[in-house]
Amino acid sequence: xxxxxxxxxxxxxxxxxxxxxxxxxxxxxxxxxxxxxxxxxxxxxxxxxxxxxxxxxxxxxxxxxxxxxxxxxxxxxxxxxxxxxxxxxxxxxxxxxxxxxxxxxxxxxxxx
Amino acid sequence: xxxxxxxxxxxxxxxxxxxxxxxxxxxxxxxxxxxxxxxxxxxxxxxxxxxxxxxxxxxxxxxxxxxxxxxxxxxxxxxxxxxxxxxxxxxxxxxxxxxxxxxxxxxxxxxx
Numbered sequence: 001x002x003x004x005x006x007x008x009x010x011x012x013x014x015x016x017x018x019x020x021x022x023x024x025x026x027x028x029x030x031x032x033x034x035x036x037x038x039x040x041x042x043x044x045x046x047x048x049x050x051x052x053x054x055x056x057x058x059x060x061x062x063x064x065x066x067x068x069x070x071x072x073x074x075x076x077x078x079x080x081x082x083x084x085x086x087x088x089x090x091x092x093x094x095x096x097x098x099x100x101x102x103x104x105x106x107x108x109x110x111x112x
Numbered sequence: 113x114x115x116x117x118x119x120x121x122x123x124x125x126x127x128x129x130x131x132x133x134x135x136x137x138x139x140x141x142x143x144x145x146x147x148x149x150x151x152x153x154x155x156x157x158x159x160x161x162x163x164x165x166x167x168x169x170x171x172x173x174x175x176x177x178x179x180x181x182x183x184x185x186x187x188x189x190x191x192x193x194x195x196x197x198x199x200x201x202x203x204x205x206x207x208x209x210x211x212x213x214x215x216x217x218x219x220x221x222x223x224x
Binding site: 048098102105 | 143145147152153154155156157160170202204206208209210211212213215216217218220
């Protein structure tokens with residue numbers, strides 16, 4: 001059974017600081033997703049990582065994938081208040097189907 | 113515009129009163145699925161469908177039914193809702209094996 005562990009569950013950080021969210025998964029997968037969710041809203045796709053060593057960046061967020069370690073990271077650089085949200089990683093599972101196994105989410109609160 | 117549309121967005125209902133949450137997509141996607149989101153658990157898959165008349169259970173199917181009579185629609189049916197089905201529900205769709213997954217806006221369901 002594929003399990004996805006995400007940590008920390010809650011992260012309070014000051015504006016301008018850097019931090020990393022970790023996503024570990026238990027079995028082989030060919031894709032790893034990062035989503036952002038604002039309170040009461042749907043999921044916003046941030047990144048799709050498809051291969052070992054993949055790195056993608058958008059603004060202050062950078063995601064990476066190490067398939068050998070079964071680890072993905074979401075790095076936040078110089079956080080700003082607008083980044084406050086819940087971030088989920090999700091692992092693609094099931095071959096041609098697009099079943100996703102989600103982590104529990106990280107609630108990020110960026111304080112001024 | 114590519115869309116996954118869910119209705120209703122908000123619903124309070126009573127235990128045992130059958131209800132249906134509709135999901136419709138305008139992208140001719142083969143794959144559709146339902147997830148529920150609960151605090152501390154992330155999103156978990158309820159049912160999925162790989163094409164018309166092809167459906168299968170996800171990780172938490174108990175208490176739910178689905179149907180796929182048309183490619184664009186994938187309703188979620190709660191025959192006899194119970195309070196433990198109080199949750200936020202998301203419908204998702206994609207091309208089979210595609211990397212982009214589209215989520216609906218979510219449906220808040222409260223069963224009292």
